[in-house]
Amino acid sequence: MKTPNKSREYTQKVENLQATEPIALYLPSSFSKNSIFDNLTKDSQILFNTIVSKTGLTIKILAENIFEITPKTFIKYKNNSVQVPSRITEIALEISQLYDLGNEIFGSKSSFNNWLEKENPFFNNNKPSKYLNTSTGIHFIYEELKRVEFGAMA
Numbered sequence: 001m002k003t004p005n006k007s008r009e010y011t012q013k014v015e016n017l018q019a020t021e022p023i024a025l026y027l028p029s030s031f032s033k034n035s036i037f038d039n040l041t042k043d044s045q046i047l048f049n050t051i052v053s054k055t056g057l058t059i060k061i062l063a064e065n066i067f068e069i070t071p072k073t074f075i076k077y078k079n080n081s082v083q084v085p086s087r088i089t090e091i092a093l094e095i096s097q098l099y100d101l102g103n104e105i106f107g108s109k110s111s112f113n114n115w116l117e118k119e120n121p122f123f124n125n126n127k128p129s130k131y132l133n134t135s136t137g138i139h140f141i142y143e144e145l146k147r148v149e150f151g152a153m154a
Helices: 031-038 043-055 057-066 071-079 088-107 109-116 136-149
Strands: none
Touching: 031 057, 043 057, 043 088, 043 109, 057 071, 057 088, 088 109, 088 136
8 A cells, every 4th residue: 555645845935025014113101202292391390390209209319319409409490480401301301201110110119219229230239329310321220120121130
């Protein structure tokens, strides 16, 4: 009895190897061009009250360690609608987005603040909070938070 030959030749027809998906830009869920523009035009009172609320940090820490201004100036920005220097506005917006992610990952601002105060090998065994005063530092902290979010040890 002869067994039938079950092997067959398959040919694959290749017609068009061009990608048909539209180009997409993947950004954090908290990032939206419109929300950034809206925040840039917010008055200082709203922006600084939001920062105090989101971070749970004292005015002294926020003013001196992050914004590098006096607490008196910080209070002026927080209590009045005044023009804020663009560097400070930029840091405030970045801190706001950073705390959105940090609070989401750690579950609370106090847990996130505790993480910021622990030495971290990614930051040469320094505390991440040391780098909250620059845009570059905030971006590095954001990157490390994304690693934590996806299960990398930090």
